[in-house]
Amino acid sequence: MSRVWSGAERGWMSRAIDLARPQRTHPNPRVGCVIVGAGGKVVGEGAHRGVGTPHAEAVALGQAGEAARGATAFVTLEPCSHSGRTPPCADALVAAGVTRVVIGAHDPDARVRGRGVVILQQAGIETAVGLMGDEAVRLDVGFHHHRRTGLPYVRAVVADADARADEAVAVDIATLIEEADHLLATTTGPRITTRRTLARLAEQGHLYVATEDVETIGALRRAGLVDAASHYVRIGGDQDGLWTQDGLRVMEAGEIGAGYRRIDLERSPAGWSPLVCRRAEAAIPTPYGRFRAIGYESLDDGRQHVALVRGSVKREEGVLVRIHSECLTGDVFASLRCDCGFQLQEAMRRIGEAGRGVVLYMRGHEGRGIGLIDKLAAYALQEQGRDTVEANLDLGLPEDSRDYGAGARILADLGVNSLRLLTNNPAKRAGAEAYGVRIIEQVPLIAGENDHNRNYLRTKVAKLGHVIDMEDRPPGSVRETTEKD
Ligand SMILES: [Zn+2]
Numbered sequence: 001m002s003r004v005w006s007g008a009e010r011g012w013m014s015r016a017i018d019l020a021r022p023q024r025t026h027p028n029p030r031v032g033c034v035i036v037g038a039g040g041k042v043v044g045e046g047a048h049r050g051v052g053t054p055h056a057e058a059v060a061l062g063q064a065g066e067a068a069r070g071a072t073a074f075v076t077l078e079p080c081s082h083s084g085r086t087p088p089c090a091d092a093l094v095a096a097g098v099t100r101v102v103i104g105a106h107d108p109d110a111r112v113r114g115r116g117v118v119i120l121q122q123a124g125i126e127t128a129v130g131l132m133g134d135e136a137v138r139l140d141v142g143f144h145h146h147r148r149t150g151l152p153y154v155r156a157v158v159a160d161a162d163a164r165a166d167e168a169v170a171v172d173i174a175t176l177i178e179e180a181d182h183l184l185a186t187t188t189g190p191r192i193t194t195r196r197t198l199a200r201l202a203e204q205g206h207l208y209v210a211t212e213d214v215e216t217i218g219a220l221r222r223a224g225l226v227d228a229a230s231h232y233v234r235i236g237g238d239q240d241g242l243w244t245q246d247g248l249r250v251m252e253a254g255e256i257g258a259g260y261r262r263i264d265l266e267r268s269p270a271g272w273s274p275l276v277c278r279r280a281e282a283a284i285p286t287p288y289g290r291f292r293a294i295g296y297e298s299l300d301d302g303r304q305h306v307a308l309v310r311g312s313v314k315r316e317e318g319v320l321v322r323i324h325s326e327c328l329t330g331d332v333f334a335s336l337r338c339d340c341g342f343q344l345q346e347a348m349r350r351i352g353e354a355g356r357g358v359v360l361y362m363r364g365h366e367g368r369g370i371g372l373i374d375k376l377a378a379y380a381l382q383e384q385g386r387d388t389v390e391a392n393l394d395l396g397l398p399e400d401s402r403d404y405g406a407g408a409r410i411l412a413d414l415g416v417n418s419l420r421l422l423t424n425n426p427a428k429r430a431g432a433e434a435y436g437v438r439i440i441e442q443v444p445l446i447a448g449e450n451d452h453n454r455n456y457l458r459t460k461v462a463k464l465g466h467v468i469d470m471e472d473r474p475p476g477s478v479r480e481t482t483e484k485d
C-alpha cells in the first residue's frame with residue numbers, strides 16, 4: 001500500500017470524497033465514486049444517498065454508460081460483494097468493462113472485507129487500495145469504527161456549567177450534535193459504564209456523551225470508550241495534555257465567542273484493531289489429531305495468519321487457545337535457543353487431547369516482533385553476552401512490539417466466547433484482553449527447557465514477567481542435548 005499516487009489521482013479521489021461527504025446514509029456508509037475515461041476525462045460520478053437508493057458505483061456507471069469501458073473507477077470504499085437491496089457493485093464494475101479500480105479504504109463490513117477486491121481481481125481488473133485512505137475512513141468514521149470494533153463511535157462533549165451558560169458555546173454544542181450522522185443518544189457519562197452496554201447500543205450508531213465535568217469522563221476515556229471529544233475550555237486555560245495522555249490527539253482549537261475555545265480530539269484509526277479476512281480452509285491431520293487450518297489475511301498489513309482449530313469452538317466458553325508467535329528457528333529448525341517450537345508442539349498436543357481448541361499461528365511476530373534478520377542479529381549480540389531483552393534494546397528495537405489485535409479479531413471471527421489461554425506471559429494475556437478477548441484462565445505452558453535456553457527463560461521470568469517455575473520442574477521436561485557449546 002506504500003505506493004506513490006499522482007496529483008491527478010489524488011484529485012479524483014478528493015472529488016469522490018467531496019461527493020460523499022454531505023450525504024446522510026446511516027446505517028449505510030457514505031461512498032463516492034468518480035469514473036475517469038480516456039485522456040483523464042471524468043465520464044461519470046456519483047454518491048450513495050441512503051438506504052434503498054443506488055450505490056455510488058451504480059450512479060457513476062449509469063452516467064458513464066459505454067464510456068466506462070476501459071476506464072478507471074475511483075471509489076472511496078471497497079465495492080460491495082454482497083447482494084442487498086441492490087446487486088453487488090463489484091459485479092457491476094466488471095460488467096461495465098472498467099479496467100482499473102482505485103479504492104480509498106477496505107470495507108470493514110464482515111460481508112465484504114476484501115471480497116470485493118477479490119471479485120475485481122479475478123475478473124482481471126487492476127486494483128489498488130489506500131489512496132487517501134485516512135480521509136476515506138474519516139468520511140464515515142462511525143461506520144468504520146463500528147464495523148471494526150462492534151462498538152458505536154462515542155464522542156464526548158465536555159463543557160462545564162459556565163461554558164454552557166455562554167450563548168456561543170450553547171449554539172456550538174447544538175450544532176455539533178445536529179451534525180452527528182446518526183445521533184443515538186445524548187446522555188451523561190456515568191450511565192455508560194461498560195463495553196457490554198455500548199455493544200448493545202452499537203447497531204444504532206453514534207453515541208454522544210455530554211458531561212459537565214471533565215473528571216466524570218475520565219473513567220470512560222481510560223476504558224478506551226471515548227473515540228473523540230470536543231472540549232470547551234476557557235481561553236487562557238491550557239488543558240490539551242489532559243486528553244493526549246489518554247491517547248486522544250488534539251486536532252484543532254477553535255474560538256467560541258469571546259471567552260471559550262473548543263478543542264477537538266480524536267483517537268487515531270491506527271489504534272483500531274486490524275481487519276482480518278477469512279481466505280481459505282482445509283483439514284490438516286497431525287500426530288495430535290485432526291485440525292482445520294483456516295487461513296486469514298490481515299487487510300491492513302497483508303500478513304497471513306493461520307488458525308488451527310480442533311473440534312467445535314463457536315459460542316463455546318473456556319476454549320483452550322494458544323496465540324503462538326511465529327519463530328522460524330524454533331518452530332521449524334527446533335532451535336534450542338528458545339522454547340517456541342516445544343511450546344507449539346505442547347500446545348497442539350494439549351488441544352488435541354482436549355478435543356477442542358485453537359492454535360493461532362501469528363506471522364510477523366518473529367523475535368517478539370522484530371523480524372527474522374534482526375532476530376539473528378540479536379542472537380549474535382547474545383553470543384557476546386547480552387541477554388534477549390538487552391540485545392533487542394541494543395539494536396534500537398522494542399523488547400516486545402507484537403500486537404494482539406489481529407489475533408483478537410480472528411478469535412472473534414471463530415466465534416469463541418471465552419478462552420483459557422496457554423501462555424506463561426501475562427503481557428500476552430493483557431495484550432489480548434485489551435482488544436476485548438475474554439480470558440477466564442491463564443494456563444501455564446512449560447516445555448523445552450534445556451541447557452541452551454535456560455538463561456533465555458530466566459530472562460523472560462526476570463525481565464518480561466513470565467510465570468515459569470524454574471526450580472520445580474517435572475522430570476522429563478528438560479530436553480538434554482549431547483552437544484555442548
Ligand atoms: Zn455497492
Ligand SMILES: [Zn+2]
Nearest residue numbers: 327330338340
Ligand atoms: Zn523462538
